[in-house]
């Protein structure tokens with residue numbers, strides 16, 4: 182294959198099966214027919230790009246038509262890149278690079294200021310301007326003894342909700358959380374049913390169907406979880422796996438965690454992708470019982486249109502800095518720009534003034550939603566501070582009340 186014989190084209194609906202076959206090949210998967218059907222339906226709604234070597238599909242990538250909450254509660258179009266697959270025969274010849282370049286063009290044409298993804302390997306996407314915009318923590322609790330808490334649980338009644346009725350109850354509640362926390366993807370009814378509440382867990386078929394517990398009426402919190410019995414042979418304790426948990430107050434959260442840790446015939450709880458600032462980690466009275474066993478990037482974000490992305494978020498304090506931005510893929514983002522922003526207003530315009538901070542667009546993405554401070558990027562040698570105090574001023578403006586958080590993996 183020469184660079185000239187490679188063509189990037191939209192993949193028509195009639196070729197979705199070809200894209201899926203390539204994806205299953207490279208991800209070493211062989212899903213059941215109902216999941217294949219679901220994947221095909223999901224892909225029908227996606228932007229689909231193919232890399233063709235002659236007639237052969239050697240690269241495939243898709244992007245969900247997502248929108249993402251950004252600091253302050255605005256909702257921005259943010260395609261969610263997924264199913265990225267390059268044929269093993271065509272690796273390391275620039276197929277992925279060509280597909281990303283086409284994707285960035287499509288985002289620009291469609292007016293999407295952001296694009297996002299979950300990375301299979303963290304080393305891949307930084308070169309294309311993506312930075313880790315949100316982080317998640319895996320929390321494990323030893324539930325062989327009662328959960329020790331420093332706050333009294335809300336005593337409102339808990340009820341188990343029929344899974345079929347859950348989206349109608351949970352969706353408006355979750356939508357409200359998106360205005361407070363950046364990094365959250367809008368969930369459609371089918372996303373709720375097929376991703377969160379699907380009967381069989383895709384990764385562990387020993388897990389029960391999803392269970393939904395709701396606190397109070399009106400709703401003050403909920404959890405979606407699955408369980409797995411213990412195994413006498415291996416002495417593994419029964420497991421409660423918490424997939425999603427939201428609560429209005431610390432007391433409501435305490436009530437839900439108390440319930441989940443007291444389910445009979447289980448001795449351990451694992452919650453994946455919790456916010457790094459989950460109040461549980463502070464109100465747990467015994468941090469030997471409640472342990473963070475992993476913390477890693479969740480959603481990787483790329484600012485396709487830096488100006489539009491910055492304009493859409495709110496600012497916690499006044500800032501006036503000149504940013505020298507390097508962007509090798511989207512020339513319109515590159516150059517020196519003066520950012521003047523405050524809770525009252527915003528401007529971002531090209532300038533000939535000397536920069537206060539020099540940074541790559543990937544590092545601006547890392548700081549954009551408030552998960553990582555510009556100061557820490559300066560200390561890591563990734564952002565260059567020319568003017569003392571510039572990073573602190575920028576950080577004060579970027580600060581968010583709650584850390585950004587994404588739990589919808591795709």
Ligand SMILES: CC(=O)SCCNC(=O)CCNC(=O)[C@H](O)C(C)(C)COP(=O)(O)OP(=O)(O)OC[C@H]1O[C@@H](n2cnc3c(N)ncnc32)[C@H](O)[C@@H]1OP(=O)(O)O
Nearest residue numbers: 262263264265266267272273274275276277278298301304
């Ligand atoms: C959002 C998602 O869907 S994540 C899923 C990603 N897909 C997978 O992991 C499936 C299996 N892997 C693959 O299909 C391919 O190996 C891909 C998609 C990861 C890479 O595709 P390729 O066409 O080989 O990438 P391409 O040749 O464009 O590489 C571009 C650059 O990235 C680097 N790169 C590519 N893959 C990796 C990797 N896994 N780790 C580190 N660097 C990588 C290349 O070395 C190259 O670097 P260079 O520009 O300095 O030379």
